[in-house]
Amino acid sequence: MATSHKVKIAARLRPRLDGELDDDSVKIVHQSNNSGGSSISTGGGSFISVANPRDPTQLFKFPFTSCYDQDSTQEEIFKNDVEPLIDVVYSGVTVTIFAYGVTSSGKTHTMQGTRSEPGVIPRVVRAMFEKKASLLQYQTSLSVSYMEIYKDEVYDLLVTRENAPKLPVRENDSGMVFVANLTSIDISGVEEFDNIYNTATKHRSVGATNLNRASSRSHAVLTIEASILDPVANTTLTGKINLVDLAGSENNKLTGNDPSRMAESSAINKSLSVLGQVVHALNQGASRIPYRNSKLTRILQDALGGSSVGLLICNLAPGIKFRQDTLNTLNFAVRTKNVENRPVVNERDNRPVPKPHFAAVSIQPPASKPAPAIVQAISTAGAGSSAGTKRARPSLVPMSRSHRTSSIGGGNGYQSFGLAGAAAGRRQTGMFEKIREEDHSYDRSGSVGIGMTEKEIDERISKAVEAAVEAEVTRRLAERERQRAEAEQNEKEAAQRMEGRVSRSGSPTRDTSLPSGVLTPLLKRHKDLDDELKSRLHELEKKYERGTKETQLADVLSPVSKKKTGRAYVALARAHSEKGDLQVALDLYRKAETYVPDNIKLKERIIEIEWAVRNNTAYVPSPKPPRKQKTKKRSKSALAREIPPMDNTMDEDDGGRGKVKDGRLEKAAEFGMDFTNTESPSKSKRSFADTNDRENTQTPLKKQKRAAHMGTPSGNVGTGEDVDPLAPPRKERRHVVSR
Numbered sequence: 001m002a003t004s005h006k007v008k009i010a011a012r013l014r015p016r017l018d019g020e021l022d023d024d025s026v027k028i029v030h031q032s033n034n035s036g037g038s039s040i041s042t043g044g045g046s047f048i049s050v051a052n053p054r055d056p057t058q059l060f061k062f063p064f065t066s067c068y069d070q071d072s073t074q075e076e077i078f079k080n081d082v083e084p085l086i087d088v089v090y091s092g093v094t095v096t097i098f099a100y101g102v103t104s105s106g107k108t109h110t111m112q113g114t115r116s117e118p119g120v121i122p123r124v125v126r127a128m129f130e131k132k133a134s135l136l137q138y139q140t141s142l143s144v145s146y147m148e149i150y151k152d153e154v155y156d157l158l159v160t161r162e163n164a165p166k167l168p169v170r171e172n173d174s175g176m177v178f179v180a181n182l183t184s185i186d187i188s189g190v191e192e193f194d195n196i197y198n199t200a201t202k203h204r205s206v207g208a209t210n211l212n213r214a215s216s217r218s219h220a221v222l223t224i225e226a227s228i229l230d231p232v233a234n235t236t237l238t239g240k241i242n243l244v245d246l247a248g249s250e251n252n253k254l255t256g257n258d259p260s261r262m263a264e265s266s267a268i269n270k271s272l273s274v275l276g277q278v279v280h281a282l283n284q285g286a287s288r289i290p291y292r293n294s295k296l297t298r299i300l301q302d303a304l305g306g307s308s309v310g311l312l313i314c315n316l317a318p319g320i321k322f323r324q325d326t327l328n329t330l331n332f333a334v335r336t337k338n339v340e341n342r343p344v345v346n347e348r349d350n351r352p353v354p355k356p357h358f359a360a361v362s363i364q365p366p367a368s369k370p371a372p373a374i375v376q377a378i379s380t381a382g383a384g385s386s387a388g389t390k391r392a393r394p395s396l397v398p399m400s401r402s403h404r405t406s407s408i409g410g411g412n413g414y415q416s417f418g419l420a421g422a423a424a425g426r427r428q429t430g431m432f433e434k435i436r437e438e439d440h441s442y443d444r445s446g447s448v449g450i451g452m453t454e455k456e457i458d459e460r461i462s463k464a465v466e467a468a469v470e471a472e473v474t475r476r477l478a479e480r481e482r483q484r485a486e487a488e489q490n491e492k493e494a495a496q497r498m499e500g501r502v503s504r505s506g507s508p509t510r511d512t513s514l515p516s517g518v519l520t521p522l523l524k525r526h527k528d529l530d531d532e533l534k535s536r537l538h539e540l541e542k543k544y545e546r547g548t549k550e551t552q553l554a555d556v557l558s559p560v561s562k563k564k565t566g567r568a569y570v571a572l573a574r575a576h577s578e579k580g581d582l583q584v585a586l587d588l589y590r591k592a593e594t595y596v597p598d599n600i601k602l603k604e605r606i607i608e609i610e611w612a613v614r615n616n617t618a619y620v621p622s623p624k625p626p627r628k629q630k631t632k633k634r635s636k637s638a639l640a641r642e643i644p645p646m647d648n649t650m651d652e653d654d655g656g657r658g659k660v661k662d663g664r665l666e667k668a669a670e671f672g673m674d675f676t677n678t679e680s681p682s683k684s685k686r687s688f689a690d691t692n693d694r695e696n697t698q699t700p701l702k703k704q705k706r707a708a709h710m711g712t713p714s715g716n717v718g719t720g721e722d723v724d725p726l727a728p729p730r731k732e733r734r735h736v737v738s739r
């Protein structure tokens with residue numbers, strides 16, 4: 001389990017600048033246990049005192065372990081709080097130091113400093129090179145990267161501004177955030193660094209405000225990475241120090257920002273506000289930390305609640321003018337000091353990794369694929385790449401999955417920082433990693449599986465991979481078998497249904513119940529399907545049920561074409577029926593039905609002919625219902641009632657609404673009557689049920705009268721064939737009389 005490490009806070013009050021009022025509203029109070037002088041306190045017991053803006057007699061006290069007053073020097077801050085962290089970096093840990101405070105509170109002065117008073121950055125670089133020089137038994141290399149976050153976009157400061165695209169912030173497989181394509185330059189000495197840094201600093205976005213002539217308009221993150229190769233153990237430690245100069249929160253009443261500065265200011269304030277939210281969420285132990293709400297917090301994720309060691313330098317500006325901002329800064333600092341990190345050591349074992357079993361090839365990324373950027377960076381550095389060579393590398397990524405985390409107290413030859421058992425808590429992803437993690441023999445640190453030979457390790461990994469692959473294969477086979485059985489079952493059911501239909505078609509009574517379709521079980525299983533989907537499935541099922549060539553053809557035809565095709569079949573059927581070839585006629589009528597499945601009269605016609613075929617009797621078409629005599633003068637509405645819309649042709653033209661009795665149709669010849677009884681054309685779209693109801697409500701007397709009427713030589717009574725539902729359009733048919 002990695003030891004937790006709280007973010008350390010150092011507060012620094014800058015001296016009063018020319019023109020600023022000298023008042024005591026913000027003070028550093030050193031108590032008796034001061035270590036080494038009046039300007040600093042690092043042993044605790046000292047505090048920052050701020051007068052309550054509402055009641056000046058009341059003082060707010062903010063105790064911190066390191067308090068630096070106006071007289072403190074750059075050297076003091078470095079010696080007390082920064083220098084000890086150099087060893088931490090050389091232990092393979094990531095360290096993040098960030099300067100926080102209101103605009104003009106001295107952040108850039110503290111981090112960068114001046115030529116005469118160099119700040120944290122130049123001092124860190126010098127100390128890193130000094131340390132490197134002392135580690136003669138190791139192959140050590142240092143590299144630098146530098147970026148700024150300007151209006152929530154990341155830019156590379158090591159390339160010229162014109163060539164600096166917005167860089168994406170990404171996350172690697174291990175959940176570590178990094179800036180993709182950020183330039184990293186190997187540095188061989190302080191001078192080289194100074195040249196690079198001085199040039200890069202000019203690229204940084206800086207502007208003048210009322211409060212600061214050279215106010216940083218962006219957050220700048222400088223990273224020095226140390227790669228330490230131990231040739232004996234064949235391991236590489238990678239330590240990093242991120243030096244962050246944040247842009248200051250801005251009170252736009254004081255800055256006098258113009259519109260363009262206001263946009264910058266709002267981006268700065270927003271990102272700082274998210275930083276505050278992140279710290280707050282960490283303190284609350286919230287389940288969701290809003291790192292993603294700004295690039296700044298995403299990039300600093302590892303320093304806040306992550307795996308690096310953190311130092312927050314709180315820069316304070318003196319005087320009543322900044323008092324409220326000072327209080328805000330101190331409140332942020334108080335919350336930040338409770339943030340716990342779990343630092344880990346980033347160590348890479350350079351010994352060749354046992355070749356995985358062939359089956360693992362698909363699981364582990366192929367060698368030709370670019371390894372995670374962090375690995376590339378380490379490999380290059382480990383190989384002693386020459387100074388000045390640029391390469392893309394991630395920034396602020398403490399480790400990759402190719403790294404192994406371990407306790408640094410384990411006799412690695414570096415000065416101990418006392419972080420134990422850091423391996424725990426790392427997120428492991430990917431099958432291969434899991435296997436390596438579970439198979440402790442892979443850990444060559446000696447803690448587990450010690451004494452195993454390379455061959456044994458190989459075998460164990462192969463076995464684990466084989467087992468995993470075998471399980472996967474079994475699972476897939478079982479799945480395939482299940483799908484095959486399901487398909488077979490469906491086929492069987494469909495065949496049974498088809499058989500059922502064939503036998504039904506030979507029976508005079510129709511099975512009106514819906515066949516249980518292939519999709520019906522599906523619908524039952526998924527009761528929550530929405531109606532549209534259900535109706536589509538039903539439609540599919542119907543198509544499947546019909547399954548004939550005609551059905552398929554009918555499905556692709558437009559409604560008009562379907563009707564025409566239906567008519568054509570009916571015409572043919574009629575011709576055959578007239579010739580007495582009833583079986584052929586029946587088949588043709590059935591085909592016609594496929595195209596006009598909803599036509600009730602056609603269905604009745606089919607029943608009639610079926611009956612005739614089965615009983616081997618002649619088919620006598622139903623008599624045509626009488627047509628109403630044309631009156632000379634018809635009202636418009638009567639005309640409308642008489643001439644139904646074309647769409648209704650199928651439903652309206654047949655007079656065959658009778659009952660079959662002794663092979664003859666004993667019908668009430670109602671042709672035309674339905675229309676004239678219809679109030680409006682729209683009402684003429686009656687359902688079959690309606691029609692039957694009407695039939696059923698007729699008294700026998702009425703039926704007799706109607707039959708008698710049909711029998712009158714009016715000349716309007718058709719044979720039934722003439723009023724075929726699929727006959728030519730009504731206008732012509734309306735005047736067709738019995739043949």
Ligand SMILES: Nc1ncnc2c1ncn2[C@@H]1O[C@H](COP(=O)(O)OP(=O)(O)OP(=O)(O)O)[C@@H](O)[C@H]1O
Pocket residue numbers: 013014015017101102103104105106107108109110212214215216217246247248249315
């Ligand atoms: N400790 C200090 N001693 C002397 N001068 C200082 C000190 N701290 C800051 N200053 C001066 O105060 C001014 C503002 O400082 P600086 O630019 O570092 O502020 P900042 O917090 O970085 O502001 P911004 O957020 O606007 O960039 C500068 O002129 C700087 O030289």
